[in-house]
Amino acid sequence: MKYHPIDKSLFIQNRKNFAAQMKPNSLAVFNSNDIYPISGDSTMPFAQHRDIFYLSGVDQEESILVLFPDCPNPKHRELLFLKETNEHIAIWEGEKLTKEAAFNTSGIKTVYWLKDMEKIMFEMMTQCDTVYINTNEHYRANVETETREDRFTKWLKDRYPAHSVAKSNPILQRLRSVKDPLELDLMQQACNITEKGFRRILNFVKPGVWEYNIEAEFMHEFLNNRSKGFAYTPIIASGNNANVLHYVENNQECKAGDLILLDVGAEYANYASDMSRTIPVSGKFTKRQREVYDAVNRVKNDASKLLVPGTLWGEYHVEVGKLMTSELLGLGLLDKADVQNENPDWPAYKKYFMHGTSHHIGLDTHDYGILTEPMQANMVFTVEPAIYIPEEGFGIRLEDDLVIQENGEPFNLMRNIPIEAEEIEEIMNA
Incomplete structure (x- = not known):
């Protein structure tokens, strides 16, 4: 091993x-x-x-x-x-x-x-x-x-x-x-390896690289840090590829002006990490891309605060839906009529954010956990809101891995992985 x-x-x-x-x-x-x-x-x-x-x-x-x-x-x-x-x-x-x-x-x-x-x-x-x-x-x-x-x-x-x-x-x-402290240490190591891979590609990406080149850079860093490799099949989705939720071909050229949605995570000692980041091929977000990016990031930050002991997974997703609806109204992607006339079984926001926000993570990327029972301290959940806009040629997803705490907000195992737009642009243009 x-x-x-x-x-x-x-x-x-x-x-x-x-x-x-x-x-x-x-x-x-x-x-x-x-x-x-x-x-x-x-x-x-x-x-x-x-x-x-x-x-x-x-x-x-x-x-x-x-x-x-x-x-x-x-x-x-x-x-x-x-x-x-x-x-x-x-x-x-x-x-x-x-x-x-x-x-x-x-x-x-x-x-x-x-x-x-x-x-x-x-x-x-x-x-x-x-x-x-x-x-x-x-x-x-x-x-x-x-x-x-x-x-x-x-x-x-x-x-x-x-x-x-x-x-x-x-x-x-x-x-x-419910994770033992030793398990949390192993998951932290997996996240730390993922961070090294992400920082590596921030200095590598530029117009003309191919999605598989980026995948190779991640693998290089993962193997050099005692990981077997990816915890799951990686998604390196540039441009409109980001609007395919499980895009795994990773075989297209990354073009100037496009965004790249990265959904990757290193494993370590069979424990998974699961990260999503979205970065600009040219090193800088356009005004519209930045508006959507910041909206997704706000939903992620607000949703994270809901991960506390006693929260029910189903009710949590209803609350996240309200957060996303508010952001989509602000972006002009939905109007009040869309919301007033929505189908309760498939709310209006689902047009742009159609998957769940959080799942258990641990030895499996989608780890064991009974979703009808309340959340407990030392459970680890992903938080991964997204907005997909095929008609505008991009999609944005942001994702961290969070440990529920007995008191207060969850602990972010990916706290050191750049996520703010300014920091990503700064590193890519250094």
Whole structure:
């Protein structure tokens, strides 16, 4: 791994928190992700399943975590099954976790090789009444590929049909949405790397560069700072490309007078950052561009103040809609009749700002979190208002990552990333 070792106390505490929510005499199982084939002998880069990483810190394939807090055998109250390593594997694939290294990473003392899994699982399953399976119930999930977790669940339910089944996901949704201080430190590092990338491109952008040139500059900075790269597919959208919400081709020339909407974020230790900035190709905003830019920035600043404990996500978005409506009236993009005659299910402002303002962020860019429950301290949300004006040839989105505080306004993990128009122009023209 490129990232520095993570204090195993994080994973020890995460397991304690999960175990405290389990039913009496129950067992929970978590699997790593597969390495997915492309064709021939080519594969996609490995990306660990966030749940097993959250609970163990193990960041390699063919790994299984089992939690059984009430197990009569104390050695089996938490254990790992890992792919057995040897000298041949170390030479051909690279070093894998030894049992000692797995303990240093996770704090789990009992580690077995995968070849012993079925025998040991049989012993533990005869001792438990309920088994927690790990299904993907994220509100944005649209999974068509059968995962390693899915296959294991099928095997487990077929082999042990008399056991009660429970879901680990509701527990994880709540636990993962509230960040430990160590997690916030890792997210801060991801944001700091993103800042370095953004400052790099402010000194690089000029008329005639291509969107993919900018993407390459970000990647250069990210890799040089121990990141695997982008936390999600980057958006480098110049001119009217910014009005395509998920534009990812990044293959057009950046022309004088245009704006570039950047939606990029570095990952660090599997934790995501998510930043949006909009900058002028020529180093200076036009009067109209600046009017719209400042309007978006005001909405972002005012919306941020609403992220406090007790806020409900749905009600928050209604309030942000009111802020945006006011700005769009001031810009002449809406008039009073538009607002008076609007459809309550699709308010007038949605013509220019059609997506949500905030989502949970953490190990996933769109992280776990139950949106019908009140916000809590140490949850981390993005704030990303935007105004898209295809008829004027540009769109502007601004986005920061904010930690909800027990008292007062949220803490901005991207507080050092330039966002004010004057500062961006100053750096680009230095």
